[in-house]
Amino acid sequence: MVTAVLDIWIPVLICLFGFAIGSFLNVCIYRIPRPDMSIHSPRRSFCPACNETIRPYDNIPVISYLLLRGKCRHCRASISILYPFVELATAGLCLGMYYRFGLTLELLLALVFVAVLVPIFVIDAQHYIIPNVLIVTGLILGVVVVCGIAYRDSDVWYLLVRLIGALAGGLALWLVAVIGSAILRRKAMGGGDIKLMALIGLFLGAWPELAMVIGFSALSGAIVGTILIVSGVKSRESPIPYGPFLAGAAVVVLLWGDSLWRLYLQSVGWH
Ligand SMILES: [Zn+2]
Numbered sequence: 001m002v003t004a005v006l007d008i009w010i011p012v013l014i015c016l017f018g019f020a021i022g023s024f025l026n027v028c029i030y031r032i033p034r035p036d037m038s039i040h041s042p043r044r045s046f047c048p049a050c051n052e053t054i055r056p057y058d059n060i061p062v063i064s065y066l067l068l069r070g071k072c073r074h075c076r077a078s079i080s081i082l083y084p085f086v087e088l089a090t091a092g093l094c095l096g097m098y099y100r101f102g103l104t105l106e107l108l109l110a111l112v113f114v115a116v117l118v119p120i121f122v123i124d125a126q127h128y129i130i131p132n133v134l135i136v137t138g139l140i141l142g143v144v145v146v147c148g149i150a151y152r153d154s155d156v157w158y159l160l161v162r163l164i165g166a167l168a169g170g171l172a173l174w175l176v177a178v179i180g181s182a183i184l185r186r187k188a189m190g191g192g193d194i195k196l197m198a199l200i201g202l203f204l205g206a207w208p209e210l211a212m213v214i215g216f217s218a219l220s221g222a223i224v225g226t227i228l229i230v231s232g233v234k235s236r237e238s239p240i241p242y243g244p245f246l247a248g249a250a251v252v253v254l255l256w257g258d259s260l261w262r263l264y265l266q267s268v269g270w271h
Pocket of ligand 1: 047048049050051052072073074075076077
């Protein structure tokens with residue numbers, strides 16, 4: 001009976017936690033790229049159109065957006081659909097990680113990863129930058145939780161693999177950037193992408209996870225890039241940020257990497 005109740009309530013609590021984190025990530029996404037703002041100031045959320053402080057009951061994730069029909073209560077300016085979308089995506093990712101890892105330290109590591117990848121995804125897509133504050137926060141929290149897991153399992157190798165992953169990730173993308181720039185004769189990749197790949201290496205480990213992230217991000221980037229150019233949204237010369245593809249690929253590998261790698265080994269006849 002107790003387990004049955006927990007079976008329902010833990011996922012519900014994880015979801016609510018995800019919505020709350022998503023709401024905080026919206027604040028990060030809006031404020032971090034703006035030099036005149038910080039996470040702490042102004043203290044309360046405000047409408048970007050009329051500057052009116054948003055009341056707590058108008059700041060409930062997703063629900064307030066639906067009740068207000070996507071408009072500010074004060075000035076009726078449209079609220080970006082991105083806000084409820086980020087909240088829904090964060091809650092969905094938290095729930096997915098719970099079903100993947102259960103109530104473990106590995107879940108905590110995955111949640112930290114989600115909390116930095118979601119704002120990196122949106123900020124890079126909007127502003128073409130990957131803020132250092134997100135990379136550094138992710139690296140510090142990641143190392144702390146990785147050390148915790150290594151300590152729990154008395155497994156120094158686990159910690160070592162993650163550190164090698166971070167070095168290998170940064171190095172691999174730096175090489176891609178150098179070679180890409182030489183071939184394309186223009187900047188092929190930003191420094192932010194290299195730092196992001198080091199972060200991904202810390203959270204996922206080195207092999208085969210990093211290879212899968214590079215493969216999936218290159219493939220999805222090529223497909224989406226082609227669609228954007230063919231549909232006329234982007235010109236051939238306009239830059240397309242690579243961070244969202246790295247972040248998306250990292251989430252896919254974290255959730256399904258094991259099964260995908262096994263499937264790949266079977267398909268090439270390596271049992
Ligand atoms: Zn307003």
